[in-house]
Structure formats: C-alpha cells, structure tokens
Amino acid sequence: xxxxxxxxxxxxxxxxxxxxxxxxxxxxxxxxxxxxxxxxxxxxxxxxxxxxxxxxxxxxxxxxxxxxxxxxxxxxxxxxxxxxxxxxxxxxxxxxxxxxxxxxxxxxxxxxxxxxxxxxxxxxxxxxxxxxxxxxxxxxxxxxxxxxxxxxxxxxxxxxxxxxxxxxxxxxxxxxxxxxxxxxxxxxxxxxxxxxxxxxxxxxxxxxxxxxxxxxxxxxxxxxxxxxxxxxxxxxxxxxxxxxxxxxxxxxxxxxxxxxxxxxxxxxxxxxxxxxxxxxxxxxxxxxxxxxxxxxxxxxxxxxxxxxxxxxxxxxxxxxxxxxxxxxxxxxxxxxxxxxxxxxxxxxxxxxxxxxxxxxxxxxxxxxxxxxxxxxxxxxxxxxxxxxxxxxxxxxxxxxxxxxxxxxxxxxxxxxxxxxxxxxxxxxxxxxxxxxxxxxxxxxxxxxxxxxxxxxxxxxxxxxxxxxxxxxxxxxxxxxxxxxxxxxxxxxxxxxxxxxxxxxxxxxxxxxxxxxxxxxxxxxxxxxxxxxxxxxxxxx
Amino acid sequence: xxxxxxxxxxxxxxxxxxxxxxxxxxxxxxxxxxxxxxxxxxxxxxxxxxxxxxxxxxxxxxxxxxxxxxxxxxxxxxxxxxxxxxxxxxxxxxxxxxxxxxxxxxxxxxxxxxxxxxxxxxxxxxxxxxxxxxxxxxxxxxxxxxxxxxxxxxxxxxxxxxxxxxxxxxxxxxxxxxxxxxxxxxxxxxxxxxxxxxxxxxxxxxxxxxxxxxxxxxxxxxxxxxxxxxxxxxxxxxxxxxxxxxxxxxxxxxxxxxxxxxxxxxxxxxxxxxxxxxxxxxxxxxxxxxxxxxxxxxxxxxxxxxxxxxxxxxxxxxxxxxxxxxxxxxxxxxxxxxxxxxxxx
Numbered sequence: 001x002x003x004x005x006x007x008x009x010x011x012x013x014x015x016x017x018x019x020x021x022x023x024x025x026x027x028x029x030x031x032x033x034x035x036x037x038x039x040x041x042x043x044x045x046x047x048x049x050x051x052x053x054x055x056x057x058x059x060x061x062x063x064x065x066x067x068x069x070x071x072x073x074x075x076x077x078x079x080x081x082x083x084x085x086x087x088x089x090x091x092x093x094x095x096x097x098x099x100x101x102x103x104x105x106x107x108x109x110x111x112x113x114x115x116x117x118x119x120x121x122x123x124x125x126x127x128x129x130x131x132x133x134x135x136x137x138x139x140x141x142x143x144x145x146x147x148x149x150x151x152x153x154x155x156x157x158x159x160x161x162x163x164x165x166x167x168x169x170x171x172x173x174x175x176x177x178x179x180x181x182x183x184x185x186x187x188x189x190x191x192x193x194x195x196x197x198x199x200x201x202x203x204x205x206x207x208x209x210x211x212x213x214x215x216x217x218x219x220x221x222x223x224x225x226x227x228x229x230x231x232x233x234x235x236x237x238x239x240x241x242x243x244x245x246x247x248x249x250x251x252x253x254x255x256x257x258x259x260x261x262x263x264x265x266x267x268x269x270x271x272x273x274x275x276x277x278x279x280x281x282x283x284x285x286x287x288x289x290x291x292x293x294x295x296x297x298x299x300x301x302x303x304x305x306x307x308x309x310x311x312x313x314x315x316x317x318x319x320x321x322x323x324x325x326x327x328x329x330x331x332x333x334x335x336x337x338x339x340x341x342x343x344x345x346x347x348x349x350x351x352x353x354x355x356x357x358x359x360x361x362x363x364x365x366x367x368x369x370x371x372x373x374x375x376x377x378x379x380x381x382x383x384x385x386x387x388x389x390x391x392x393x394x395x396x397x398x399x400x401x402x403x404x405x406x407x408x409x410x411x412x413x414x415x416x417x418x419x420x421x422x423x424x425x426x427x428x429x430x431x432x433x434x435x436x437x438x439x440x441x442x443x444x445x446x447x448x449x450x451x452x453x454x455x456x457x458x459x460x461x462x463x464x465x466x467x468x469x470x471x472x473x474x475x476x477x478x479x480x481x482x483x484x485x486x487x488x489x490x491x492x493x494x495x496x497x498x499x500x501x502x503x504x505x506x507x508x509x510x511x512x513x514x515x516x517x518x519x520x521x522x523x524x525x526x527x528x529x530x531x532x533x534x535x536x537x538x539x540x
Numbered sequence: 541x542x543x544x545x546x547x548x549x550x551x552x553x554x555x556x557x558x559x560x561x562x563x564x565x566x567x568x569x570x571x572x573x574x575x576x577x578x579x580x581x582x583x584x585x586x587x588x589x590x591x592x593x594x595x596x597x598x599x600x601x602x603x604x605x606x607x608x609x610x611x612x613x614x615x616x617x618x619x620x621x622x623x624x625x626x627x628x629x630x631x632x633x634x635x636x637x638x639x640x641x642x643x644x645x646x647x648x649x650x651x652x653x654x655x656x657x658x659x660x661x662x663x664x665x666x667x668x669x670x671x672x673x674x675x676x677x678x679x680x681x682x683x684x685x686x687x688x689x690x691x692x693x694x695x696x697x698x699x700x701x702x703x704x705x706x707x708x709x710x711x712x713x714x715x716x717x718x719x720x721x722x723x724x725x726x727x728x729x730x731x732x733x734x735x736x737x738x739x740x741x742x743x744x745x746x747x748x749x750x751x752x753x754x755x756x757x758x759x760x761x762x763x764x765x766x767x768x769x770x771x772x773x774x775x776x777x778x779x780x781x782x783x784x785x786x787x788x789x790x791x792x793x794x795x796x797x798x799x800x801x802x803x804x805x806x807x808x809x810x811x812x813x814x815x816x817x818x819x820x821x822x823x824x825x826x827x828x829x830x831x832x833x834x835x836x837x838x839x840x841x842x843x844x845x846x847x848x849x850x851x852x853x854x855x856x857x858x859x860x861x862x863x864x865x866x867x868x869x870x871x872x873x874x875x876x877x878x879x880x881x882x883x884x885x
Contacts, residue, residue, distance in 0.1 A: 041873075045880065048877075048881050115753075116751065121752075216702070218740055219739050219885055229704055233709065233872065233876045234873050235872070235873065385602065389602055390606065393606025393607070396610055405606055405607035406611070408606070408607070409603055410612045488595050488599055489600075493592060493593055493612075500594070504571050504594060508573065509742045509764060513573070
C-alpha cells in the first residue's frame with residue numbers, strides 16, 4: 001500500500017518545496033534578466049552606498065548577536081540551573097517580549113528618549129543642562145538594543161529547553177565528581193547549550209536582516225534598506241532582486257552554520273531527563289538571589305513592561321481626542337488571530353511532514369530542498385511579495401483566463417502562501433531540532449517491532465515531538481500576527497489586521513493613536529505566549 | 541448542500557460582499573483615518589458598498605501590475621504625484637472622460653489627455669512642502685527659499701526626513717526641474733552639510749525637533765503642521781505655536797506642492813461606480829472633507845475654505861509652483877542617485 005503512494009508522496013514533496021521556494025528562486029533567476037539599466041543602478045550603488053549598507057548590516061548583526069546571546073543565555077541558565085525568588089514567574093515572563101513587534105518597541109522608546117522626550121527634558125531641568133544629554137536613540141546602537149530586547153527570547157527558549165532536558169543529570173554527575181559550580185556551568189551546561197545558542201541566534205539574526213520597520217524609522221541604512229530603495233525608488237525590481245541575492249548568501253551561511261550546530265545535537269538521548277528528581281536546582285539566597293532575580297527581570301522590564309507602559313502613556317495622552325472604534329477593533333483582532341492560527345497549523349503540519357520525509361529518505365537532495373525552504377525566513381517580506389507577484393503576473397499575462405492574479409490577492413491564498421514562505425522555516429527549526437533529538441535507534445527498534453511509515457510518526461515520534469510542536473505553533477502564530485510588508489500588499493479586501501492598523505496610524509504620524517492597535521497586538525500575542533509557557537511547564 | 545458550502549467558502553475567502561447598489565473595489569494609499577467618513581457618506585448616498593484595501597503607493601502599483609486583467613480593483617487612490625505618473629506610464633489606469641471631473645480639476649493637477657481623449661488620473665487634493673523654523677534663532681528671510689536651506693548661514697540647523705521618502709523625492713525632482721541636475725546635486729550636498737542629524741522619523745518628528753530646540757529649521761508637509769495646530773492635546777498645540785512657517789520661493793517659482801489623486805483601474809469591472817466615486821470626490825462636500833478632515837487644499841477652485849489652521853499658515857493664499865508632474869516623476873531615479881553620491885540618507 002505504502003509503496004503505491006511513494007511516487008505520489010515524492011511528487012507532492014517536490015510541488016510543495018517548489019511553491020515555498022518560488023519567491024527565493026525568482027530572486028535567483030533575476031540574474032538571467034541582467035540588463036543595462038539594472039547593471040547601471042547596481043554599479044552606481046556599489047560605488048556610493050553599498051559598502052556602507054554592508055558595514056551597517058554587519059555591525060547590526062554583530063551587536064544583536066552579542067545582545068541576544070548574553071541576555072538569552074544568562075537568563076536561561078539562571079532559571080534552569082538555579083532557584084531564586086520569583087523564578088517560576090520569570091520563567092514564563094522572559095518570553096513576553098516575543099509578543100512585542102520590534103517596530104512598536106522602536107516607536108515607544110523613541111518617543112520617550114528622544115531629544116524633546118520626557119527623559120531628556122527632565123534631565124535638562126534637573127541638571128540645568130542645555131542641548132543633548134543622552135545619545136540618539138535612532139541610531140545603529142539604538143537598533144541593536146531594540147532587536148536584542150525583542151529577539152533574545154529565541155535564544156532563551158531554545159537554550160532553556162536544551163539545558164532543562166539534559167543539563168541537570170550531567171551537572172549532578174559533575175557535582176558528584178567534585179567539580180565546583182563555576183566549572184560545572186562553564187564546562188558542562190554551556191557546551192551542552194551551544195547548538196541551541198547557535199540556532200536561536202540564527203533565528204534572531206534572520207529576523208534582524210529581514211527587518212525594515214525599525215531600520216526605516218531609525219534612519220539606519222541597512223542592506224535591506226538598499227533593496228527597498230532599488231525596488232521602490234529606482235523602480236527596478238531586477239536590481240532589487242539581485243541585491244537580495246547578497247542577502248540570501250549571507251543567510252545561507254547562517255543557516256548552514258546553524259544546521260551544523262543542530263547536527264551536533266544528535267548525541268542526545270530521546271528521554272527528557274528533567275524528571276530525575278535527584279538533580280535539584282541550586283538555591284540562591286540573599287543578594288545572590290536578588291542579583292539573579294535582577295538579571296532575569298531587567299530584560300522583561302526593558303523588553304516588555306516599559307514599552308507597554310510607554311504605549312499606555314501615549315494612549316492616555318491622545319485618548320481624549322479620538323473615538324475608539326471598538327467593534328472594528330474586535331474585527332481586526334479576529335483577522336490577526338485567524339490568519340496567524342491558520343498559518344501556524346499549516347506551517348507546523350508541513351514542517352512535520354517535511355522533517356519526517358527528510359528523516360526517512362535522508363538524501364542530500366531532500367536536505368537541500370529543506371535548506372532552500374528554510375531560506376525564506378530571512379528574506380524581507382517585501383522581497384517575498386515581489387517574488388510571488390512577478391511569476392504570477394507573468395502567468396496572468398500569458399494565460400489571462402487562469403485568473404492567477406485574482407486568486408493571489410482577492411482571496412487569502414496569496415497572503416497565506418507568503419506567510420508560509422517566510423515562516424515555515426521557523427516551524428522547521430523547532431520541529432527539526434526536536435526530530436534531531438530522537439535517536440534513530442528508536443526508529444530501528446520500532447521497525448523491528450513492525451511499526452513503520454506513518455504509524456511510526458504518529459505513535460513513536462508524535463509524543464516525543466509535543467514540545468517542539470508547541471514551540472513552533474507559538475512562534476509562527478506570533479510572527480504572523482506581527483508580519484507587515486506581505487500583509488500590507490497581499491491581503492484581500494476588508495481584512496485589516498492589528499499590525500496593519502498600527503502601521504497605518506504610525507505612518508500617518510499619529511503615534512498616540514497607533515498605540516491602541518499596538519497594545520492590542522501585544523495582548524493578542526500574550527495569549528499564545530502564556531499558553532505555550534504553560535504547556536512547557538506541564539511537560540516538565 | 542455542496543453549493544452552499546462552496547458559497548460560504550467563497551464568501552469567507554474573498555471577503556467581497558454584494559450590496560444593493562453594487563460594489564466598488566478600492567485600492568487606497570491614503571493613510572488618513574479621517575477618510576472613513578468620506579467612504580461611508582458615499583455608500584449612504586448611493587447604496588454602493590465599498591470594499592477597500594489600504595496599502596502604500598508602491599505596494600498598490602506592484603499588486604495591480606501582477607493582477608493584470610484579473611484585477612478586482614475599480615478605483616486607485618495614491619498620495620504622491622510621481623507615483624500617479626508611474627501608474628499612468630505603466631498603463632495601470634483607464635483613461636476616462638467626465639465633464640464633472642474635467643471642469644472641477646485644473647489641467648495642471650490631472651494627467652495629460654490620452655490619445656483616446658480620456659484622462660488617466662485626477663488630482664483630488666494638494667499639500668505644500670513648507671519650511672518651519674525656530675522663531676527665536678532664525679530670521680524668516682534666512683529660510684524663505686528652498687535654495688537658502690543649503691546656504692552656510694543655516695549650517696547646523698536643518699532637520700529633514702529621509703530623502704528617499706516620496707514627499708522628498710518629489711520636492712527634489714521639482715528642484716532638478718528648476719535648477720538643473722548639476723546645481724541640484726550641489727544644493728543637496730549643501731543640505732547634507734547643514735543637517736543637525738542624519739535623516740530619521742517623519743515630518744511630525746521634524747516639527748517636534750524644531751519645537752524642542754534640537755534643530756532650528758525643518759521641512760514638512762502642511763497637513764502635519766496643521767494637525768498639530770488643531771490638536772486637542774495642549775502639548776502638541778504649544779509645539780505648533782513655537783515654530784514659524786514659511787511658504788518658500790514666493791518671489792520666484794512658488795512653493796512646491798504635491799498632489800493626492802485618483803484613477804479608474806485599467807481592468808475595472810464596475811466602471812460606472814468607479815466614475816461615480818471619483819466625481820463624488822470632487823463634490824463640495826468631499827472637497828470640504830479633504831480641507832477639514834485632513835487639512836489639505838481642495839483642488840476645486842472657488843470653494844470657501846474654513847480651515848483655521850490652513851488660513852493662519854498662508855494668510856489667505858500663496859503662490860504654488862507650476863511644473864509638469866511627469867517631469868517630477870521622471871527625475872526620481874536621477875535624484876536618488878544624486879543623493880547617494882552626496883551622502884543624503
């Protein structure tokens with residue numbers, strides 16, 4: 001029976017991969033359309049601005065890596081290896097910044113910290129100073145801070161999982177062998193977490209590279225900003241796509257680094273060892289406990305509590321002058337949640353299927369396909385939009401009866417497609433790393449007992465994959481709700497989402513009013529974050 | 541049963557509903573929440589239901605291009621002259637003939653007649669790009685032309701949003717028309733030399749930066765300033781009072797204005813409704829809405845304007861520049877490359 005379906009499976013694998021890789025392929029194929037105009041534009045840019053764009057992007061990535069690793073690893077290590085006041089609360093609170101779109105945090109902090117903002121005004125009054133008293137928020141360093149604060153949860157989430165699963169009993173063993181605490185951390189816990197650190201950082205960097213909202217508001221000239229300029233201002237989609245190839249190259253390097261890291265996870269055992277009750281967390285008392293609490297609380301404070309308070313303040317200031325359209329608000333929220341939910345289910349389903357295929361037929365080809373699909377995450381939403389619109393526009397023009405152009409935008413198909421292109425990678429990361437942790441000996445034992453194919457997936461793999469699947473669902477849902485460029489261009493009539501409304505108001509420079517949908521976006525994002533942390537908590 | 545479920549799926553997916561007076565599918569780049577009333581008034585008066593997608597100019601044009609003949613769009617609203625021109629050149633609009641529109645919209649604020657005799661797009665409202673300054677530090681005559689912004693007397697004073705924003709691209713494109721490319725590049729270099737900080741934020745941010753003392757001179761669209769002047773938030777009102785405003789180049793070619801406009805989509809399936817909607821937008825009520833809701837100038841001449849902020853700004857009327865909008869559109873790439881050369885971010 002299975003044998004009969006195999007070619008069919010193969011074929012569908014190819015089709016799905018092609019659909020997901022199409023925007024990326026369009027980018028690559030743009031080199032075939034190389035012509036004088038785009039060459040001239042690229043040459044001009046390389047003479048004047050490209051070196052600076054590259055420098056800025058590299059600087060940004062270096063800063064963000066440093067930021068997310070230090071915040072993510074320290075907090076994850078503290079909450080898994082130690083016990084201190086309010087640890088249980090902080091364990092899930094540390095995930096809260098995930099619910100914050102980076103551009104919202106950027107707006108909130110700018111308003112608060114800029115030259116004419118309340119902080120600088122107060123400082124000037126107190127100290128009797130003139131002029132600028134704080135460095136400019138809207139700079140590369142400001143962007144590094146914003147990204148580090150909202151993206152560290154990726155590292156935290158993965159490192160915490162890695163440490164919770166394995167560190168305890170190995171730490172216990174090291175303790176019994178007489179290793180002091182600092183050695184146990186430095187030479188047991190951290191090396192164990194290294195693949196997770198790499199995976200989390202790769203995700204954070206891809207998100208940084210794909211960003212346009214923060215960069216454009218801060219006036220930071222990143223490589224992505226250059227792509228947008230070539231497309232929007234120079235009106236040359238070919239030059240834009242060619243520049244995007246550069247970005248893709250950088251991402252390919254990131255992804256392969258990350259996958260090398262993942263492959264090292266294979267030494268792991270399949271069982272979660274957190275149950276080994278003899279491995280108790282080290283209790284921190286006195287000022288040590290306070291310090292641990294402080295280190296974990298500061299990221300939550302700066303990445304979530306403070307921006308939310310700032311948004312509330314902006315809202316209160318402008319609330320007298322506006323009528324809040326509550327009914328439409330519910331409508332926007334529903335749109336956001338439905339789009340996010342549907343995409344999350346599809347993406348995770350697909351990730352499960354693709355990863356299981358890769359596991360069973362782990363040829364270089366399948367792995368290559370998976371890698372191509374994974375590239376989408378770092379591609380700026382607008383490039384994906386171009387990558388979808390170009391080929392479909394072509395199809396529409398050679399075959400007008402197909403209505404391809406209509407199906408893409410008048411229904412949610414195009415939008416969900418674009419989301420899948422970008423976010424299947426996120427689901428793949430999580431599910432893939434979950435799969436990597438299931439030893440292949442388990443499959444072999446199952447096969448010896450007569451369980452194979454789909455039944456192997458449902459009865460053996462599925463229970464072991466519960467946690468990574470939950471993580472994947474959450475990440476995709478939250479990412480979709482925050483997504484902007486594709487939503488803005490591809491959504492059907494009358495389907496405004498919270499992210500779109502927040503952007504429209506912010507674009508119209510009504511930051512006070514934009515605070516309301518932004519806050520709603522945060523609240524809507526909170527729900528899955530809390531659900532996830534509860535799932536993760538229960539599993540332990 | 542099967543038909544029913546298909547109908548539901550279809551309805552859910554497309555979000556397109558039918559109403560008694562038919563429908564109008566609108567792609568809009570107008571990002572002004574005050575426009576809601578405009579749409580609902582039209583629906584009330586005609587029974588035509590408006591389906592809407594709000595996006596940015598570039599996104600709308602890209603979307604139209606790939607939808608091709610399958611596009612469901614009937615009317616396109618854009619907020620920048622260069623983009624309107626681009627849509628026209630790319631053949632995304634359907635030239636239309638309408639006595640009402642032709643008599644209401646002055647010739648320089650609409651597309652040149654097509655070979656078929658129709659007009660591809662019509663301007664619906666205008667906004668001026670003006671200079672605001674710190675009344676304590678800057679004398680009005682130091683900033684009363686765009687050229688003076690680049691002069692050494694304004695060194696360390698200027699704040700402006702990114703040059704790649706459509707509002708600046710159009711202003712600089714117009715300057716290229718007036719001064720020629722060589723002088724314009726020098727002028728841009730002068731602007732860069734005079735900047736307090738590298739460009740960031742929007743126009744409102746620049747006004748606030750002048751009010752807070754961070755900069756002394758800034759460039760903004762008029763409606764952002766008018767909105768602050770009419771704000772119910774006392775802090776914003778105070779900011780607007782702190783700054784002076786100049787409509788530059790009154791004694792030469794006039795102040796740069798940009799136009800927001802509309803067009804019937806090339807493959808519109810509801811042409812009649814589309815035309816009806818555009819004609820509604822030049823009616824006195826709709827024009828008054830542009831003036832009062834979003835503080836723009838109506839394109840229809842001779843309307844009594846009762847917007848206190850616009851009146852206070854201009855003192856009645858001002859001289860606006862008269863250059864072909866197509867020229868501004870065509871200069872765009874050139875302008876961006878000049879900016880790249882002189883380091884204008």
